[in-house]
Amino acid sequence: MECYEDDVPHVLAVDDNLVDRKLVERLLKSSSCRVTTAENGMRALEYLGLRDNNQQSGFNGKGSKVNMIITDYCMPGMTGYELLQKIKESSFFKEVPVVIMSSENIPTRINECLEKGAETFMLKPLKLADVKKLRHQLTKCEN
Amino acid sequence: MAAVPQLQRQFIEYTTSLYNEGYLDDQFTQLQKLQDESNPDFVVEVVSLFFEDSEKLLNNLATALQQNIVDYKQVDSHVHQFKGSSSSIGAQRVTSVCVLFRNCCEEKNLDGCLRCLQQLKHEYINVRSKLEALFRLEQQILQAGGSIPMME
Numbered sequence: 001m002e003c004y005e006d007d008v009p010h011v012l013a014v015d016d017n018l019v020d021r022k023l024v025e026r027l028l029k030s031s032s033c034r035v036t037t038a039e040n041g042m043r044a045l046e047y048l049g050l051r052d053n054n055q056q057s058g059f060n061g062k063g064s065k066v067n068m069i070i071t072d073y074c075m076p077g078m079t080g081y082e083l084l085q086k087i088k089e090s091s092f093f094k095e096v097p098v099v100i101m102s103s104e105n106i107p108t109r110i111n112e113c114l115e116k117g118a119e120t121f122m123l124k125p126l127k128l129a130d131v132k133k134l135r136h137q138l139t140k141c142e143n
Numbered sequence: 144m145a146a147v148p149q150l151q152r153q154f155i156e157y158t159t160s161l162y163n164e165g166y167l168d169d170q171f172t173q174l175q176k177l178q179d180e181s182n183p184d185f186v187v188e189v190v191s192l193f194f195e196d197s198e199k200l201l202n203n204l205a206t207a208l209q210q211n212i213v214d215y216k217q218v219d220s221h222v223h224q225f226k227g228s229s230s231s232i233g234a235q236r237v238t239s240v241c242v243l244f245r246n247c248c249e250e251k252n253l254d255g256c257l258r259c260l261q262q263l264k265h266e267y268i269n270v271r272s273k274l275e276a277l278f279r280l281e282q283q284i285l286q287a288g289g290s291i292p293m294m295e
Contacts, residue, residue, distance in 0.1 A: 017196075017224060017227050017228055017231075018192050018195075018196055018228075019189060019192050019193050019196055019227070019228035019231050019232060020227060020228065020231050022188070022189050022192055023174075023177075023189060023231050023232075026177050026182065026185060026189075027177065030177055074223065076220075103226065103227050103230060124227065124230065124231065125170050125173075125230050125231040125233075126231075127170070127173050128173060128176055128177070
């Protein structure tokens with residue numbers, strides 16, 4: 001298993017809601033993650049270098065590898081599910097765990113995401129305990 | 144200037160009342176837990192974002208409901224945003240109104256929506272003034288050299 005850059009996982013958090021973006025960023029940082037936020041699916045794909053099915057390097061300009069993607073489900077333009085699909089279609093990113101968040105507890109939605117390969121589904125609003133659990137799942141760095 | 148212990152007691156009483164009266168719920172406590180020495184203003188920052196966001200949404204809602212042909216999907220989408228952000232900061236009463244509001248959208252009930260918008264404005268203004276009062280109390284405690292009591 002690869003080590004994380006600087007020993008901390010780098011998480012890409014995608015959410016169109018400004019308040020939620022701020023919250024998820026702080027939650028992840030408090031769990032010792034490096035965080036990059038994106039306000040929608042398109043921006044997330046751009047960051048990953050996957051815009052327009054561009055499968056080149058998978059690294060953005062700064063070359064920061066992403067260890068996990070956490071995304072809201074309901075977003076304008078591209079839903080979290082559609083973003084998940086695009087990520088799973090990418091040979092470069094399909095192994096990156098993708099977590100879906102939603103304020104709505106809809107079993108068909110949850111199953112749909114899990115079947116598409118989402119790592120897990122989290123109900124909003126997010127709490128410290130939720131993120132701590134997630135962080136545990138991410139601890140893979142061997143020294 | 145009031146003494147620190149008195150201010151702290153005031154703070155505890157006020158905060159407790161906000162929870163008891165349903166203005167705030169446990170999610171607000173989650174925000175407070177995320178505040179520390181390296182992020183001393185986190186709660187104020189998130190809540191300020193909520194205020195800005197809310198005011199925009201209230202305007203958007205008013206505009207959307209004034210259209211000759213109301214686009215209920217658009218209205219619902221604004222309410223969904225409002226529900227999300229209010230729930231994320233623990234503004235329970237605001238979130239509750241949003242739930243009712245979404246039902247009115249689904250029923251395409253214009254009167255219901257207009258009533259909900261009024262209620263939403265009312266609850267938002269209430270929670271905003273209460274949170275502002277809470278933050279002022281915090282400032283008073285800090286300025287008097289005290290520390291903010293931790294609420295369990």
